[in-house]
Amino acid sequence: MNKAVLLARKKLPPLTMSVKLTVAVSLYLAFALSLLTGMIIHLQKENFAIKAKESAYTVISEISTAVFHKWKPSVSARANAAALGGYESIKQLAYDDEYIAYAVFQDSKNNIRFIAKSLPDYVWMMQRSKMDAYTQRVLNTSGMAARQLASYPEGSVTEYVSAVHGADKKLLGLARVGISDKKVAAAAGKLSKTTVMKILTVNLLALALVSLAVFYLASTIEKRLRRMHEQARQLLDVGGSGPESANVLIQLTHEFEEIETLVSSLKRKFIELASTISHEFRSPLQAIGGYADFLRRGYAGPITPEQDKYLKIIGENAERFQGFINNVMDLVRLGGGGLQLSPAAFPAGEIIARACELFSKQAAENNIKLEADLAHKDIWAYGDSNRVYQILVNLISNSLKFVPSGGSISAGCRASGNMVEFYVADTGPGIPAAGQSKLFSEFYQVPGMEPARGYKGLGIGLALCKKLTEAQGGTIRLESAEGEGAAVFFTLPAAYTLKS
Numbered sequence: 001m002n003k004a005v006l007l008a009r010k011k012l013p014p015l016t017m018s019v020k021l022t023v024a025v026s027l028y029l030a031f032a033l034s035l036l037t038g039m040i041i042h043l044q045k046e047n048f049a050i051k052a053k054e055s056a057y058t059v060i061s062e063i064s065t066a067v068f069h070k071w072k073p074s075v076s077a078r079a080n081a082a083a084l085g086g087y088e089s090i091k092q093l094a095y096d097d098e099y100i101a102y103a104v105f106q107d108s109k110n111n112i113r114f115i116a117k118s119l120p121d122y123v124w125m126m127q128r129s130k131m132d133a134y135t136q137r138v139l140n141t142s143g144m145a146a147r148q149l150a151s152y153p154e155g156s157v158t159e160y161v162s163a164v165h166g167a168d169k170k171l172l173g174l175a176r177v178g179i180s181d182k183k184v185a186a187a188a189g190k191l192s193k194t195t196v197m198k199i200l201t202v203n204l205l206a207l208a209l210v211s212l213a214v215f216y217l218a219s220t221i222e223k224r225l226r227r228m229h230e231q232a233r234q235l236l237d238v239g240g241s242g243p244e245s246a247n248v249l250i251q252l253t254h255e256f257e258e259i260e261t262l263v264s265s266l267k268r269k270f271i272e273l274a275s276t277i278s279h280e281f282r283s284p285l286q287a288i289g290g291y292a293d294f295l296r297r298g299y300a301g302p303i304t305p306e307q308d309k310y311l312k313i314i315g316e317n318a319e320r321f322q323g324f325i326n327n328v329m330d331l332v333r334l335g336g337g338g339l340q341l342s343p344a345a346f347p348a349g350e351i352i353a354r355a356c357e358l359f360s361k362q363a364a365e366n367n368i369k370l371e372a373d374l375a376h377k378d379i380w381a382y383g384d385s386n387r388v389y390q391i392l393v394n395l396i397s398n399s400l401k402f403v404p405s406g407g408s409i410s411a412g413c414r415a416s417g418n419m420v421e422f423y424v425a426d427t428g429p430g431i432p433a434a435g436q437s438k439l440f441s442e443f444y445q446v447p448g449m450e451p452a453r454g455y456k457g458l459g460i461g462l463a464l465c466k467k468l469t470e471a472q473g474g475t476i477r478l479e480s481a482e483g484e485g486a487a488v489f490f491t492l493p494a495a496y497t498l499k500s
Helices: 002-009 019-068 077-085 088-096 120-127 133-142 181-237 242-296 307-334 350-357 360-365 383-403 461-469 496-500
Strands: 102-106 112-118 142-149 155-165 171-182 344-347 367-372 382-383 408-416 417-424 476-480 488-493
Touching: 019 077, 019 088, 019 102, 019 112, 019 155, 019 171, 019 181, 077 102, 077 112, 088 102, 088 112, 102 476, 112 120, 120 142, 120 155, 120 171, 133 155, 155 181, 171 181, 181 476, 344 350, 344 383, 350 360, 350 367, 350 383, 350 408, 350 417, 350 461, 350 476, 360 367, 367 488, 382 383, 382 417, 382 488, 382 496, 383 408, 383 417, 383 461, 461 476, 461 488
Parallel strands: 367 408
Antiparallel strands: 102 112, 102 171, 142 155, 155 171, 344 382, 408 417, 417 488, 476 488
């Protein structure tokens, strides 16, 4: 009866609930899809650059092999040039690759002796034999180097240079291949445009379907709410007693039950849709990361240190994007009640040690002291240990982005009444007071704060930490002052408390 009275007196908002909910969900989904589209395009562009470089190395290898077998320092330059001129397969290989601007062999006296490919616009670059000091130093050290040459309107060329030695280890000359950066960028842009159109079509279709589904369900709920609103007014008009009042209450009860069913259906459909979309992105990202690791291990043949560096970047980006998708999915499941937790007693110190070990190498590479404070390692907490590990990983990863070289990060725990308090503290730049109240909100980023390394996040990690902590009966808080570092504390029930 009281609920009906309150409902009757409450004014429905001028902007309908269905419109608000549809706009909110559509904007959220559009943002996520746009972000993932940008990630895929970025990976494609990096892949084009790597392919172009591999093409250059292939031609360099063929030229080097030909020179090694045919070049004779004891015979005349004319005879050597004639011997190399017979390698039509190398010329065909170079001309078949649209990115190659020129491919030549230059003898030890800086004379061009073999031309596998030479486009007219890039002749002056091909004839440029003098190396800058840095390129020459790298070439002398590793036997391979790269340099940039540029001219208007041809654009820039990335030239890959390799020293060629004879059987007696003496330098015979240099194999040089120039890759047109403009052509690589144009090809990548063309594919990116095609990819964008395909992804955009899929995104718009998914967005339209979601918006229609949300609008339909929300409109249905809103109609029932308005009907309930009118029924509640009728209840007030009849004074709240008698058969008419009883009938209205029965109708209200049925309406509430149907609304609960509709809301549950809406949550379930949203989770199913989010799962489907995340799966469609997760599968290619896993493939990208898997193939990058496959190549780095040398299963498809030897790779150069520079190739390994690019493959590492691809793998790290794929892993980072996959982590983003996993975090978004966890947030969706938490909001819809679909995330399953497996609480049990666990040793707090063991989880802290595992999380710190995961980032030990990265911290050392950036001259950051990362330590696990295990003074209270025998404390046992109660919760889902995998999710606690996820919280700690998010917090330590966040600290590593902002702590400058020479700084420190510590993670530990301590007893606090009937709770166990975990913490991650760092000596980073700290959080301004104005940004602390919203720090654990979804998609919030502190204005003006740029990471010392890596990529700026999307404001998902800390929001997920908060929801995971609260889902296990704990709380999370921040202690920080600008310029004095930051510490995040979160609590979980102590295991002995729940056992007793």
